[in-house]
Amino acid sequence: MKWLSSKWLAVYAVVYMIFLYAPVILLPLFAFNTSTIIAFPLSGFTTEWFVGLWYTDTLHIALGNSMFVGVTTALLSTLLGAFAARASARFAFPGKTGIVGLIMLPLVLPEIIIAVALLVMLNQLGMPLSLWTVVGGHVLICTPFAIAILSSSYRGLDRELEEASFDLGESRWGTFRRVTLPLVLPGVISSLLITFTISLDEFIIAFFLTGTDVTLPVYIWSQLRFPAKLPSVMALGTILLLVSVVLLIIAEALRRRSAARQGVDTTLAGL
Amino acid sequence: MKDTHTKPMIVIDQVVKKFGSFTALHGISAEIREGEFFSLLGPSGCGKTTLLRVIAGFEPPTKGKVAIGGKDMSGIPANSRPTNMVFQSYAIFPHLNVEENVGYGLKTRKMSKADIARDVAEVLKLVDMESYGKRKAHELSGGQRQRVALARALVMRPEVILLDEPLSALDKKLRDQMQVELRSLQRSIGITFILVTHDQEEALIMSDRIAVMFDGRIEQLDTPEGLYRRPVNRRVASFIGVMNFLPAKVLGVTDQHVKLDIAALGQIDVPRHDIDPAFDIEAVDTIGVRPEMFTLLADADDTAQMKVQGEVVDSEYYGDMTYYSVRLAGHDTPVTISMRNTAGRSVVPPGSQVTVGWGADSIVVFKE
Amino acid sequence: MALRFDREAGQGLRLISLTLAYVLVMLAAPLLMVITFSFWTQDYLTIDTTLTLNNYREAWGTPIYQVLMWRSLKISLIVTVVTVLLAFPIAYYLSFHVTRRKALWLFLITVPFWTSYLLRVFLWKVILGYNGVLNSALLGLGFIDAPLTFILYNLNAVVITLAHAWAPFAILPIFVALEKIDRSLLEAATDLGDSPLRRFFRITLPLAMPGIVAATLIVLIPTVGDFITPRLVGGTDGLMISNMIQIQFGKANNAPLGAALAVSSMVVIGLISVGIFLVGKKLGGRVR
Ligand SMILES: Nc1ncnc2c1ncn2[C@@H]1O[C@H](COP(=O)(O)OP(=O)(O)OP(=O)(O)O)[C@@H](O)[C@H]1O
Ligand SMILES: [Mg+2]
Numbered sequence: 001m002k003w004l005s006s007k008w009l010a011v012y013a014v015v016y017m018i019f020l021y022a023p024v025i026l027l028p029l030f031a032f033n034t035s036t037i038i039a040f041p042l043s044g045f046t047t048e049w050f051v052g053l054w055y056t057d058t059l060h061i062a063l064g065n066s067m068f069v070g071v072t073t074a075l076l077s078t079l080l081g082a083f084a085a086r087a088s089a090r091f092a093f094p095g096k097t098g099i100v101g102l103i104m105l106p107l108v109l110p111e112i113i114i115a116v117a118l119l120v121m122l123n124q125l126g127m128p129l130s131l132w133t134v135v136g137g138h139v140l141i142c143t144p145f146a147i148a149i150l151s152s153s154y155r156g157l158d159r160e161l162e163e164a165s166f167d168l169g170e171s172r173w174g175t176f177r178r179v180t181l182p183l184v185l186p187g188v189i190s191s192l193l194i195t196f197t198i199s200l201d202e203f204i205i206a207f208f209l210t211g212t213d214v215t216l217p218v219y220i221w222s223q224l225r226f227p228a229k230l231p232s233v234m235a236l237g238t239i240l241l242l243v244s245v246v247l248l249i250i251a252e253a254l255r256r257r258s259a260a261r262q263g264v265d266t267t268l269a270g271l
Numbered sequence: 272m273k274d275t276h277t278k279p280m281i282v283i284d285q286v287v288k289k290f291g292s293f294t295a296l297h298g299i300s301a302e303i304r305e306g307e308f309f310s311l312l313g314p315s316g317c318g319k320t321t322l323l324r325v326i327a328g329f330e331p332p333t334k335g336k337v338a339i340g341g342k343d344m345s346g347i348p349a350n351s352r353p354t355n356m357v358f359q360s361y362a363i364f365p366h367l368n369v370e371e372n373v374g375y376g377l378k379t380r381k382m383s384k385a386d387i388a389r390d391v392a393e394v395l396k397l398v399d400m401e402s403y404g405k406r407k408a409h410e411l412s413g414g415q416r417q418r419v420a421l422a423r424a425l426v427m428r429p430e431v432i433l434l435d436e437p438l439s440a441l442d443k444k445l446r447d448q449m450q451v452e453l454r455s456l457q458r459s460i461g462i463t464f465i466l467v468t469h470d471q472e473e474a475l476i477m478s479d480r481i482a483v484m485f486d487g488r489i490e491q492l493d494t495p496e497g498l499y500r501r502p503v504n505r506r507v508a509s510f511i512g513v514m515n516f517l518p519a520k521v522l523g524v525t526d527q528h529v530k531l532d533i534a535a536l537g538q539i540d541v542p543r544h545d546i547d548p549a550f551d552i553e554a555v556d557t558i559g560v561r562p563e564m565f566t567l568l569a570d571a572d573d574t575a576q577m578k579v580q581g582e583v584v585d586s587e588y589y590g591d592m593t594y595y596s597v598r599l600a601g602h603d604t605p606v607t608i609s610m611r612n613t614a615g616r617s618v619v620p621p622g623s624q625v626t627v628g629w630g631a632d633s634i635v636v637f638k639e
Numbered sequence: 640m641a642l643r644f645d646r647e648a649g650q651g652l653r654l655i656s657l658t659l660a661y662v663l664v665m666l667a668a669p670l671l672m673v674i675t676f677s678f679w680t681q682d683y684l685t686i687d688t689t690l691t692l693n694n695y696r697e698a699w700g701t702p703i704y705q706v707l708m709w710r711s712l713k714i715s716l717i718v719t720v721v722t723v724l725l726a727f728p729i730a731y732y733l734s735f736h737v738t739r740r741k742a743l744w745l746f747l748i749t750v751p752f753w754t755s756y757l758l759r760v761f762l763w764k765v766i767l768g769y770n771g772v773l774n775s776a777l778l779g780l781g782f783i784d785a786p787l788t789f790i791l792y793n794l795n796a797v798v799i800t801l802a803h804a805w806a807p808f809a810i811l812p813i814f815v816a817l818e819k820i821d822r823s824l825l826e827a828a829t830d831l832g833d834s835p836l837r838r839f840f841r842i843t844l845p846l847a848m849p850g851i852v853a854a855t856l857i858v859l860i861p862t863v864g865d866f867i868t869p870r871l872v873g874g875t876d877g878l879m880i881s882n883m884i885q886i887q888f889g890k891a892n893n894a895p896l897g898a899a900l901a902v903s904s905m906v907v908i909g910l911i912s913v914g915i916f917l918v919g920k921k922l923g924g925r926v927r
Contacts, residue, residue: 009732016729017747020806023762024751026772030765039770084658091651099655103662108856110864112881116888116901117669120676123894140665143658201755203867208888220757224871237758244753252746329826349829362827366845366923375841376831427831 027241031234038230049235059236062219066200069131069215073138074196080139081146081191082184088147089154107144114140115208122209129211137205142195149194149255153187186254193251197244216240279341280305280431280463281326286335288321288487295321297487298335303431303465308457310466310474313484314510319467320359322484323433326465328352340430355424357434361416363408369395369419370404376427394426397456414445421453431463438473450476471511475499483507501545505557505637514559515606519636521555529636533558535602536579539631546636554638562594562609564633567619568626578628583621593618597627677898686895694899704883704900711863711879711904712911714794718801719859723851725802726809730850733810734817745814749807756804760871763800767791767872792874800868805861809854816850817843848923855919856912863908880904 034044053059087093088100106114118137122129157180165175203217210218220236223229281303288296295318303309311319324330326337328349337344339353355376364372370391377387395401398418408416417437424432437453438446454477457464468474474481475495482492491503502508505516522530528540529552546552568578584605585596593612596605608627610616619625677694680687698704733744751759766772767790774786790796820843828838866881873879880900887897 006732006736009728009736012728013732016725019803020748020751022766022772023759023803024754026762026765027754027758038765039768039772039775041775080658080661083654087651087654091647091654093648093651093655096651099659102667103655103658105662106666108860110861110881110905112864112866112884113670113673113901113905114666116884116897117673118665119888120894120898121669121672124672136665139661143661197753201753203757204864217755217757220755224757224761233758237755241754245750248746248749248753252742256742327830329829349826350832350834354830356827356830358823358827360821360823362821362823364824364827364842375828376833379832379837423827423831 024241027234028238030231031238033231036228036231038227038234049231050239052232053235053239056232059216059219062214062216065131065213066216069134069138069206070196070199072135073142073199074192076135077139077142077146077195078150078188078191080143081150081195082188084143085147085150085154089151089157104144104147106141111141111202111204112208115205118205119208129209131210131213131215133209133211134206134215137209138199138202141202141205142198145198146191146195149191150184150187152255153184157183186257190251190255193247193254197247197251200240201244278305279303280307280339281465282338283322283326284336284338286322286325286332286337288318288325288330289333295487296325296332299487299489300335301482301489301492303463304479306461306463308454308464308466308477308479310468310478310481311484312468312471312474312481312510315469317484318487319469319484320435321487323356323435323465323467326431327354327356327433353430354433355427355429355431357417357420357424357432357437359435359437359439361420361437361440363411363416363419363423365408367407368404369400369406369411372408372419373423373426375423390426391422394422397425398422413440413442414449417441417449421456425460425462429462431465434464434466436467436469439468439470446473453477475511483510485510499561500635501547502559502635503547505559508559508635508637513562513607513609514635515562515565516557516559516637517602517606519555519558521553524552529555531555531558531634531636533634535599535606536577536629539577539634541634541636542632545632550636551638552636555636556639557637559635559637560606560629560633562607564629565597565606565608566628567595567597567608567610568628577631578626581625581627583619583623583625585621586618588612588618595619597625599627673898674902676895677902679895681893681895694896695903697896698899698903704880707878707880707883708904708907710876711881712907714797714869714877714879715859715862715908717794718798718805718862719855721798722802722805722809722858723813723854726806726854727813727851730810730813730817733814745811748810751803752807757867759804760800760868763796763803764791764872767796767799791872793876794873796872796874797868797877797879800872801862801865804868805858808857812853812857813847813850816847816853820846845923848919852916852919852923855915859915860908860912863904 029042030038031049032045032047033042034046034048035042084100084103088096114137118133118140122133127133161179161183162175165179170178201217202215203221206215206218207221214222216236220233223233279302281301283299283301283303286296286299287294299318299322311322313319321330325332326339328344328347328351344352364375367375370388373394374387374391377390382390391404392401395404398421400415400418400422403411403415403419408419411419417440420437421432421434434453438449441449450473453464466474466477475498478495480492480494481498482489483498484490485506491498491507493501498507498511502511502514505514508514508516517534517536519531519533522532522538524530526543528542529546530538530540532538541558543552579599581597581599583595584598587594591612593610595608595610597608598605612618678690678692680689680691680693729748733741737744764771768774769786769788769791771786771791773790774783777783778786790799824842824846825838828842829835833841863879864881866879866885869877869879869882881904884897884900884904887893887900891897
């Protein structure tokens, strides 16, 4: 049992973390490097790539597109997720397992299948590709995440809490406002942030379903072909990573606050 | 039973257990005899589970040692000790059925399939679970899980079985039934049992001897009767059953008696034969009387050694018994008096003036 | 009772109906359409809607597709096994040895996952390349004389990159399963005479099996559908069936054949998943 001893496992954990972080650490290194060649040794410090991003119009358009797709996706998938999570946490109804299973299916379906299927359908219906078609695909893959996050919010929301509120004379709407909403709000915000982040980074569906308006990952993909553009891509990647991490920290903090408020174990809630 | 009872099976020697800076056990010493039903009794957090886990080998003692069957157990891991545990949660392996659970330890011993099957069947019969062999843990009731957990320990034929509050998850009725079953099972197989419980009634019913623990120390180790009749201090006295305390002053000591002046009861000669010779009699400042040692006397009844007047303040009716709260003349705090409800004796209503009788040999003395 | 159930059922169905409708329109319908499509034929710019098995004959009969299909399965299975094996000790360490700041560890494990997927794959190319970080480091330290070439543009690169990409998805389900194991079960096993190693195989592993199966499926299924990683770091021997699907829907403009390839790979991967699930269930027993 030596190999499962605390010491060896700790060593392994450190090595594994290095493996996990190796690419992440390179990202800022090359983003601030003067050379256009992405290789060691580093040649010098510069912020020109970041400055360059400021003047790249195509990037700004892609960013705008991604923001539109991300925000719309976040709102729609959180809304759809909230309905489904509430239904599955609170009610028993016939075919529940099958219905919930179908809704959660995109979680395990390869994205290329979803993308291709939507593409086939849109072509058949003669609908033009646009940012909305990307949103359509993103909502599909983000809704299961929203459900997972929101279910853990709803699970802690004991039915008796709402009943107690009715019992104390509060109306349906008043109960929602004074009991339900405060308890699930952190979960809702956390779901909005996570679905936004997923959409912002999603490439495969966007690649297949976008028309002439490209999203950020599709833009990055087009840039990867030009070696001269690589440092700017690194700079862009660095910024995106920072934004994602900040959003995630907020989402995680909110989720935990909501879990703690409901007395749910915070490490496991939502997994 | 018999003379085997006197051989020490487990010797606990000055065991100290610290968790960080917190000391859970402060130098515990005790001897547990072979074939004995021994209980660790005490309030929540007093260290019972910790002591049990030290014996089982799950927690190494910070200081001191434990010997089992004459062998020092220091450094011997839990899987090599001649003890088996019945866990508070029962810890029935959820992925195995009842037979596989019970046969778990035998398989580790590399016994043949046939031998395992035979032993398992035998022990399942013993705990009255022979028809449940193929069930999984989640298909069993609380009482059945408890039996499986016990069978799983019994089948190992350990020298000692350790039980951590095994009955606390059961409802009252089942608990009462299991107490009797567990006790008679232990008698018939003769294995040493160590039971952890915080339920004094359970400990009194089941045990040969009980160690009463408070704050990581054994306050008293005695038979149930000894604990009840001769508690060494007020803490033990009030933990086991109900005890009325009355302030007292020592007036004089002779070979046979100690003369006390007791609030509300007056001057009394208490016989010394029930008092531990090591006890510093001059320091006595309190006496205790059990509720059943008082009696409410009917007017005509005059056999009691001593009596005092009082007024019934309140009563609680329990069916077979009634507990009265009675304020004795000359003492503000009411005492508790229990009376058996026999035919023809009706409950005395609050406000009644009554005569209370008691005997001097029913008095336990305490000092601060 | 029946009345109450009916009311509850009605409320539940009404609540979930919008989401369900969305999924039916945007997922179920398109999937059915892909399946239908796979029985049609592309005729230059028009689609011939006579039902035919020709696409499947081509998908299953043409050597290049066979090779790609086999390779995809092989790569996905290797990636899955490697990812889960690498992930297990981490999950175990987190669950059994980390006592404080578990949540922080979990968070740190998920952070790299939020780097742009494309960039992560690309950066592995930078790390593993001929002039890459790894080679320069090893050369600089004197461990090797010439750059290693077996690490980029082949299967190894794909495995490393995907094992990295899917790490959190493998660690989390295993961690959750381990976390759910009642620690007194482990003590009970020790109490009954098991050494730590035996106990690991008799209690810990079977009880962790639902998590391991979940991790395996979560990694395996999407991996088959990945076409970026093979394209960027896989070289020619790293190309997988998804690359071909993408080509059929794109440059080759033969959507029905692409659909047949997609459906075929989903069926195959579906069968394998069911197999894994059943094996896992057998190994882990029914755990509740
Ligand atoms: N692993 C541990 N780390 C730190 N403190 C502990 C640990 N185990 C027990 N303690 C502390 O030691 C004291 C005794 O605990 P123990 O579990 O033995 O109590 P107990 O008598 O069994 O109580 P209960 O009746 O509630 O089960 C408690 O104050 C507890 O908080
Ligand atoms: Mg305890």
